[in-house]
Amino acid sequence: MVSEERRKEILDNLSEGVVEYEEDRVVEYATAALEEGLDPFDAIMNGLAAGMEIVGDLYDRQEYFVPEILMCADALYKGLDILKPHLKKDSNGAGKPKGQVVIGTVQGDVHDIGKNLIKMMFDVGGFTVHDLGRDVPLEKFAEEQLRTDSEIVALSAMMTTTMMGMKKVIAMIKEKNPDVAIMLGGAPVTKDVAKLFGADGYAESAGNAVQEAIKMIGQLRKLGEEAAQN
Amino acid sequence: MPEMTPRERVKRFFKREPIDTMPVFSGMGMVTIQAIDKMGIRFAEVHGSPDYLADSASTSSDIYGFDSVVVPYDMCTIPEAMGRGCTVYADAEGILYPTVPSKWDNYESIEIDPDYAAKARMPVVEDAFKKLIADGKYAVGSWVLGPFTLGGQVFELDVLLKGIKKEKEKVEGFMEKMTDVVIDVAKRYQALGTDYITIREMGSGTDLLSPRMWKQLIQPYLRKIFAELESPKILHICGGTDLIVDLMNDCGADALSFDQKNTLAETRKKIGDEVILLGNFDPYGTFCTMDASEVEGVIKGCIDAGVDAVWPGCDLWPEVKKENVEMWVKTVRKYGIRPTPAVGRV
Secondary structure, rough: OOOOOOOOOHHHHHHHHOOOOHHHHHHHHHHHHHHHOOHHHHHHHHHHHHHHHHHHHHOOOOOOOHHHHHHHHHHHHHHHHHHHHHHHOOHHHHHOOOEEEEEEEEEEOEEEHHHHHHHHHHHHOOEEEEOOOEEEHHHHHHEEEEEEEEOOOEEEOHHHHHHHHHHHHHHHHHHOOOOEEEEEEEOOOOOOHHHHOOOOOEEHHHHHHHHHHHHHHHHHHHHHHHEEEE | OOOHHHHHHEEEEOOOOOOOOOOOOOOOOOOOOOHHHOOOOOOHHHHHOOHHHHHHHHHHHHHOOOEEEEEOOOOOHHHHHHOOOOEOOOOOOOOOOOOOOOOOOOHHHOOOOOOHHOOOOOOOOHHHHHHHHHHOOOEEEEEEEOOHHHHHHHHHHHHHHHHHHHHHHHHHHHHHHHHHHHHHHHHHHHHOOOOOEEEEEEHHHHOOHHHHHHHHHHHHHHHHHHHHOOEEEEEEEEOOOOHHHHHHHHOOOOOEEEEEOOOOHHHHHHHHHOOEEEEEEEEEHHHHHHHHHHHHHHHHHHHHOOOOOOOOOOOOOOOOHHHHHHHHHHHHHHHHHOOOOOEEEO
């Protein structure tokens, strides 16, 4: 069992490694976490995800922009790749898969930065992610949702010119399964557009996607802490 | 009552000479579904034919009374000529713009064909310009993506963005290559006799890049481009621009164009009355979702904020509501008879 002092040291290094986009540092301390018996869920949520929350603050203060966020995300994934396979199914009751999500950029759109940042949020949160990639034919979203019985479908479009496809996808999915939660993201997507299209949530840009993702990670961290206390 | 021809009006506008009324035009695509339908073709067909491109542009202007025509409509012409391919979605339901299906993902694999300007649809676009210029009815607007945005079309954007920090020299070398292409293509369009050119560095706003990074990574290349081009030359950036308007104004363009995210009244204060400002309404919201009765307020709002011509913030989404576009034209004609900060009236 790792001491509290050592736990803090590992978590701080994971967090700072993400913030400073130091991939080697993240790899070193993620490996140490496993070798020294730190709960991988603790390392993910209070190390990697905590670092990403700081990144969100830096973005809000306009100290970090998308290039920095992408590098922070790379560092986070370096740690996640090491830690995630070792998550215990009953670890605080919080390491259980949260659910499944189908994610992709709609047909006609080849921009996927915002989509990948939202995917990161689901990965960190313990979801099983079915990433369809970019320029995805509209019917593929509905097919994949049915095949995987996913609870969430997340659609991204960076351009107004491709946003219209989202409306069709939502109609296709809701017709077959009205309980599926649909998230929209992308620069042209506004609250009004999301409502008009019948979506359940939205994020308007890559930067906004990261803010939304980080907010959700924060919520998941709180849930994890509550589960640990109970 | 308008006294000048559309072409005359736009040409005088960019010279900042007095005009009769504000021109109704744009530096980006203005094709409408009403023109496509009238021609009896599908949107996917329009991109590959000089006649379809030219006729759909001029038919749109005939229908609505625009002062200019602008081609092409998609951003894949140069990437396609560079061998990155083009997906036109010929079988897709509804309107989809062409996209680039394959991008370079490492700097070592980048190889630009020296003869790219003769490849793929590059001659199609040039032939469309020739037809529109020969017609002479409207001002002919051309555009080229800026080097960073063009780069994002042919190279994986996340690799490029991360490279700004990690592989600075490679990114700079890549930007040099893209800059040379932009200058080359823009000069070709100017040599054909197009009346104005817009450099669309769309993807470089502060949604993505910090002002400091913009100054280091974007501004030097835009300065080089604008130094090489003849007037009239316009710089357009969409997304967050409030923090970089001064930098944009220091690139050598004759006019600046913004989308709806710019706080135009503040920009006008910062920039002063000497520079032509263009913008800045949301074309999709204003023409496709809004009630026609709301359009006048949007357009008048742009004029009151200090634009010299009311440009959409991006290409028109072709499936416009006819009455909304008509209201754009009507409102500009109604309020555009008064002088604007940079352009007087006869």
